[in-house]
Amino acid sequence: MDxxxxxxxxxxxxxxxxxxxxxxxxGILIGIAAVVTFVTFGASLQADVVGQxxxxxxxxxYLVAAxxxxxxxxxxxxxxxxxxxxxxxxxEGVERVVPRGILSVAAISHRDDTIARTRATxxxxxxxxxxxxxxxxxxxxxxxxxxLNRRAAQSFETNASVGDTVxxxxxxxxxxxLTVVGIIDGSAGEVPFGAFGSQARVFVPTxxxxxxxxxxxxxxxxxxxxxxxxxxxxPAETGAVRERVEEVFPETDAAQLVPDGFELLAxxxxxxxxxxxxxxxxxxxxxxxxxxxxxxxxxxxxANIMLVSVxxxxxxxxxxxxxxxxxxxxxxxxxxxxVLLGVIGAALGVPxxxxxxxxxxxxxxxxxxxxxxxxxxxxxxxVVVGAVAGLYPAWRAARVDPIExxxxx
Amino acid sequence: MSARLYCFGxxxxxxRNRFHLTVRTTATPTxxxxxxxxxxxxxPGWRTIHAxxxxxxxxxxxxxxxxxxxxxxxxxxxxxxxxxxxxxxxVVDALAGVSLSLPEGSYTAVMGPSGSGKSTLLNLVGGLDxxxxxxVAIAGTELSGLSEAERARVRGEEIGFVFQTFNLMPRLSAAxxxxxxxxxxxxxxxxxxxxxxxxxxxxxxxxRTDHRPNELSGGQRQRVAIxxxxxxxxxxxxxxxxxxxxxxxxxxxxxxxxxxxxxxGNTILLVTHERRIAEHADRIVHLRDGRIQDIEPVEDAxxxxxxxxxxxxxxxx
Numbered sequence: 001m002d003x004x005x006x007x008x009x010x011x012x013x014x015x016x017x018x019x020x021x022x023x024x025x026x027g028i029l030i031g032i033a034a035v036v037t038f039v040t041f042g043a044s045l046q047a048d049v050v051g052q053x054x055x056x057x058x059x060x061x062y063l064v065a066a067x068x069x070x071x072x073x074x075x076x077x078x079x080x081x082x083x084x085x086x087x088x089x090x091x092e093g094v095e096r097v098v099p100r101g102i103l104s105v106a107a108i109s110h111r112d113d114t115i116a117r118t119r120a121t122x123x124x125x126x127x128x129x130x131x132x133x134x135x136x137x138x139x140x141x142x143x144x145x146x147x148l149n150r151r152a153a154q155s156f157e158t159n160a161s162v163g164d165t166v167x168x169x170x171x172x173x174x175x176x177x178l179t180v181v182g183i184i185d186g187s188a189g190e191v192p193f194g195a196f197g198s199q200a201r202v203f204v205p206t207x208x209x210x211x212x213x214x215x216x217x218x219x220x221x222x223x224x225x226x227x228x229x230x231x232x233x234x235p236a237e238t239g240a241v242r243e244r245v246e247e248v249f250p251e252t253d254a255a256q257l258v259p260d261g262f263e264l265l266a267x268x269x270x271x272x273x274x275x276x277x278x279x280x281x282x283x284x285x286x287x288x289x290x291x292x293x294x295x296x297x298x299x300x301x302x303a304n305i306m307l308v309s310v311x312x313x314x315x316x317x318x319x320x321x322x323x324x325x326x327x328x329x330x331x332x333x334x335x336x337x338x339v340l341l342g343v344i345g346a347a348l349g350v351p352x353x354x355x356x357x358x359x360x361x362x363x364x365x366x367x368x369x370x371x372x373x374x375x376x377x378x379x380x381x382x383v384v385v386g387a388v389a390g391l392y393p394a395w396r397a398a399r400v401d402p403i404e405x406x407x408x409x
Numbered sequence: 410m411s412a413r414l415y416c417f418g419x420x421x422x423x424x425r426n427r428f429h430l431t432v433r434t435t436a437t438p439t440x441x442x443x444x445x446x447x448x449x450x451x452x453p454g455w456r457t458i459h460a461x462x463x464x465x466x467x468x469x470x471x472x473x474x475x476x477x478x479x480x481x482x483x484x485x486x487x488x489x490x491x492x493x494x495x496x497x498x499x500v501v502d503a504l505a506g507v508s509l510s511l512p513e514g515s516y517t518a519v520m521g522p523s524g525s526g527k528s529t530l531l532n533l534v535g536g537l538d539x540x541x542x543x544x545v546a547i548a549g550t551e552l553s554g555l556s557e558a559e560r561a562r563v564r565g566e567e568i569g570f571v572f573q574t575f576n577l578m579p580r581l582s583a584a585x586x587x588x589x590x591x592x593x594x595x596x597x598x599x600x601x602x603x604x605x606x607x608x609x610x611x612x613x614x615x616x617r618t619d620h621r622p623n624e625l626s627g628g629q630r631q632r633v634a635i636x637x638x639x640x641x642x643x644x645x646x647x648x649x650x651x652x653x654x655x656x657x658x659x660x661x662x663x664x665x666x667x668x669x670x671x672x673x674g675n676t677i678l679l680v681t682h683e684r685r686i687a688e689h690a691d692r693i694v695h696l697r698d699g700r701i702q703d704i705e706p707v708e709d710a711x712x713x714x715x716x717x718x719x720x721x722x723x724x725x726x
Contacts (some may be wrong), residue, residue: 001592001593001595002595002597004598005592005598012580012581013580016580021412071630178475230570315576316578318576319576319577319578319589320578320589320593321537321561321564321575322535322537322564322570323564323565323570323589323590323593323637323641324561324562324565324566324590324593324594324641325565325593326557326558326561326593327557327558327561328563330594402537403532403537403538406572406576
């Protein structure tokens with residue numbers, strides 16, 4: 001029995017019960033589509049985050065005080081004093097040292113529009129060294145100025161533009177009127193914890209707005225203290241600079257200020273990218289695992305409908321055997337039918353899944369990255385699911401006793 | 410008398426009744442009768458006839474010679490017993506020692522009350538079942554030694570089934586149904602369909618090739634089934650109550666088609682409980698309680714079955 005004829009007969013059996021076949025295919029389609037959606041979204045997320053890190057700041061070394069074993073996730077204690085900044089600046093191969101402080105902003109207003117609960121980053125003009133200004137330029141230290149990223153500028157009812165005044169409401173109800181001097185693209189190389197370039201960002205000069213201070217153990221005087229420091233290294237020796245920075249950690253104020261259970265960490269963009277990649281892919285695997293359950297349900301659907309089909313077509317099986325079909329030809333016919341259902345489900349599931357992934361990336365406002373390897377895997381999975389689900393029903397069909405089958409009503 | 414019949418030639422599955430037999434016509438052959446070299450038909454003492462294959466096409470290999478005794482049985486049952494174990498204690502003797510042989514080109518009816526073993530006999534001859542004891546040979550092939558797959562092959566190539574309930578594939582057209590047995594013999598589609606159309610024309614359904622079974626009347630369906638039974642050039646056509654599901658008039662039409670099939674040289678075994686139907690055959694085998702009670706020749710057969718294409722007759726001449 002040739003394969004074309006097997007396909008023809010299987011196809012006809014599938015078409016004979018259109019609704020039933022469609023629903024069975026739908027089961028597989030949903031499973032495959034769910035997997036492809038999550039995988040596509042995961043790949044897009046990863047590409048977006050990793051791309052952002054390595055693109056804008058390949059030569060950045062990020063310094064934080066992090067809780068043990070938590071990596072960057074536990075960062076946030078202000079430990080790096082102004083003296084430390086000078087220490088880091090003196091390390092060989094360091095081009096710039098950019099401190100970053102977090103300023104809690106109760107609200108930010110532009111004209112009549114107010115946005116509540118925002119966060120501002122207090123930093124120095126060096127932070128913008130590798131950023132693209134859409135308009136204007138960096139603020140000056142000691143001035144009442146602010147730099148917004150494009151997203152932040154657009155989040156007001158009327159877009160904020162250079163020369164406008166925005167009002168920051170700080171803790172305790174104090175307000176500061178700041179002049180918008182520049183609008184940038186992206187997030188100015190900020191440590192990317194969920195900091196996709198598309199998030200709204202407000203940058204203010206450390207002086208006069210950032211007032212978190214501590215008594216510096218080395219200088220013996222109150223100094224500003226920052227939770228994050230970005231050391232911009234000579235691109236040729238980013239790794240070496242990180243090691244040298246780690247070597248000077250014991251001499252810093254931060255080493256003394258760091259609380260128990262915390263440690264100082266220096267990581268390059270590459271380290272971060274690896275970490276983020278790991279986190280994203282773990283997440284993707286987990287969610288995809290859940291989607292696989294949908295696929296298993298689809299497989300059960302195929303097995304179920306094939307068993308019904310074998311029972312319904314008992315007499316046909318009897319006829320086939322009477323006219324010379326061997327058991328394995330009967331089995332092949334039913335197996336082909338099951339595989340065909342699986343393959344149709346997979347073939348339709350992939351585009352639907354890509355569509356789902358695209359919708360998810362649109363929602364998250366990241367660009368779509370396809371994972372074509374997974375499309376091939378999806379089709380293979382469709383074949384395997386169909387074959388596995390069809391194996392037992394096909395075996396049952398092959399074992400049908402032709403004498404009984406021909407009498408079957 | 411053991412005249413020998415040698416046959417040569419190539420068998421084309423799609424060309425029924427176009428099998429060339431070269432037979433030796435001398436009355437007393439020697440055991441080591443020389444096989445003539447090509448061309449056979451010009452050798453002295455030999456002549457070529459056109460006939461249905463006397464033996465399985467599967468056995469004929471190129472250049473081989475096969476000896477066929479005149480009137481060689483297409484089906485030979487020897488001391489066949491079949492027992493079914495209903496429970497631990499109850500064992501049913503469906504057949505208790507049946508010997509029967511169906512010569513090439515013969516037309517045999519089997520009659521008997523229900524429970525007489527008709528169905529069991531049919532299943533055994535059809536290669537659907539194996540005997541508990543005794544032997545069943547179809548076209549020289551002993552069935553009991555075969556695997557399930559080999560028996561399926563014999564069913565496909567040597568036997569054509571005609572059922573009471575037609576048993577056509579519901580989603581296939583009439584032509585595809587007729588061609589269906591050839592699917593399992595590896596015949597390509599174009600050849601299959603050509604053969605199917607020829608056969609449908611033979612049973613008067615040339616204009617119904619594309620109809621599905623549910624678009625055909627009972628009689629038409631049965632004629633499609635008969636055409637299907639002939640598709641693989643079988644050694645035996647097995648008809649199980651072929652008129653059981655159609656009215657009398659349609660039944661007569663079906664029987665006349667079957668008669669024509671026999672006239673063309675096909676061997677037929679017909680199972681029926683209607684005397685009127687059984688009388689279409691040359692002889693009636695009466696079964697009772699799993700034994701052959703009587704074999705009754707039918708005198709007034711509607712027409713002679715001694716057709717000119719009968720290989721057995723030619724061989725015995």
